[in-house]
Amino acid sequence: MxxxxxxxxxxxxxxxxxxxxxxxxxxxxxxxxxxxxxxxxxxxxxxxxxxxxxxxxxxxxxxxxxxxxxxxxxxxxxxxxxxxxxxxxxxxxxxxxxxxxxxxxxxxxxxxxxxxxxxxxxxxxxxxxxxxxxxxxxxxxxxxxxxxxxxxxxxxxxxxxxxxxxxxxxxxxxxxxxxxxxxxxxxxxxxxxxxxxxxxxxxxxxxxxxxxxxxxxxxxxxxxxxxxxxxxxxxxVTDSKKIHAIFSGFGICNDAFHPSATSDDARGPRLAMELALKRANLNPEDIQYINAHGTGTPNNDLTESFAFSKLFKDVPPFSSTKSYVGHTLAAAGALEAIYSILSIQNREVYPSLRIEEPIPDFPFKPTLKYAPDVTINHVLSNSFGFGGNCTSLIFSACT
Known part of the structure; x- marks a missing residue:
């Protein structure tokens, strides 16, 4: 391809x-x-x-x-x-x-x-x-x-x-x-x-x-x-153009579980991430940062965290940039894709804001402070919609 x-x-x-x-x-x-x-x-x-x-x-x-x-x-x-x-x-x-x-x-x-x-x-x-x-x-x-x-x-x-x-x-x-x-x-x-x-x-x-x-x-x-x-x-692409990032892969699926909630076993989010990794010919350990869907609802954050725990042996740094802009609905996937590319270009991870007590159910927690000088070759960006529409995108640094 x-x-x-x-x-x-x-x-x-x-x-x-x-x-x-x-x-x-x-x-x-x-x-x-x-x-x-x-x-x-x-x-x-x-x-x-x-x-x-x-x-x-x-x-x-x-x-x-x-x-x-x-x-x-x-x-x-x-x-x-x-x-x-x-x-x-x-x-x-x-x-x-x-x-x-x-x-x-x-x-x-x-x-x-x-x-x-x-x-x-x-x-x-x-x-x-x-x-x-x-x-x-x-x-x-x-x-x-x-x-x-x-x-x-x-x-x-x-x-x-x-x-x-x-x-x-x-x-x-x-x-x-x-x-x-x-x-x-x-x-x-x-x-x-x-x-x-x-x-x-x-x-x-x-x-x-x-x-x-x-x-x-x-x-x-x-x-x-x-x-x-x-x-x-x-x-x-001609030499006069700047290439911001490589669009390495995507995964799309629908768990058909509920009109407005993801399943407890997070099969939709997990499958979307697996499909994106497969298409990009990457392994879970190749991801250096996850721009999570992270809406702030009790259901979403718990099931997305559960999906991370099942897919990654060691969960990479992750955060939700919705803590900056809110949930921008149809624009969210593209906006967060751009934020993911900015992370790659500028070698930085943007934290989840206002976290006082991370979810205690898991041994990992999101990035809590701005992190500069981070090597980021591959970013996974998640967007999970109503009706079980789950999509994961992967962007990679230009080599």
Missing amino acids: AEIVVTGMGAISSIGLTIAENRHSLEHEISGIRKARHFKSHYSDSLVFGEIDQSDEELLLELGLEKGLGYTRTTLIAVKAFREAIQDAQLSPEDLASTRTAFISSSTVGGMCYTDDLYHDANLQGSPSEFVKHYEGSDHALQIVRLYGMKGITDVINTACSSSANAIALGARLLETGKVDRVIAGGSDCLAKFTVNGFNSLRILSEQACKPFDNTREGLSLGEAAAYLVLERKAD
């Missing part, structure tokens, strides 16, 4: 509006989970969120997009991250318009982020809003396709929390089979009443900032983000 490499990255989250800002916050253990300023909800006073520190108006102005054309917040943050990624990869307008360029994105809430407008439009209350044609989950991708005149393969994936990880995997398969020459893959999700109310009905939201892998964890914190990676075959 062809060797797949990452030549571009772009991200916006609650800890940074660019890749550089995200890395600065990770390095200095700065969390973006706090009371929301822009997101208005019944729960805004009682919950904390990983909210991006830009309003819709500020995003429209920065991006040079005209108000009144149905650009939802999901689309706005997607465009911003997409732009950074393609600029980083030095993609020209001709590259983007080529039928040999694929765009694989993902979202869970999509245009439904404006829940109140959706309700009024659906119930024919007053004149249609500017968003009446833009509520579907694929709208952000269609808007980007229109803005950049893209003509190649376009797809949008929704497998809940593993969505953008699966987008990256699909992109790699398109490259391996020779159907395209480059892929922009990732996802975008913003805060919305639709998702906040849905997660609250499951009683898995924490009133305080989440603390994955802590014994007293109470639940997850929702966040918003967009992140995209540009993938190309290494053989096609």
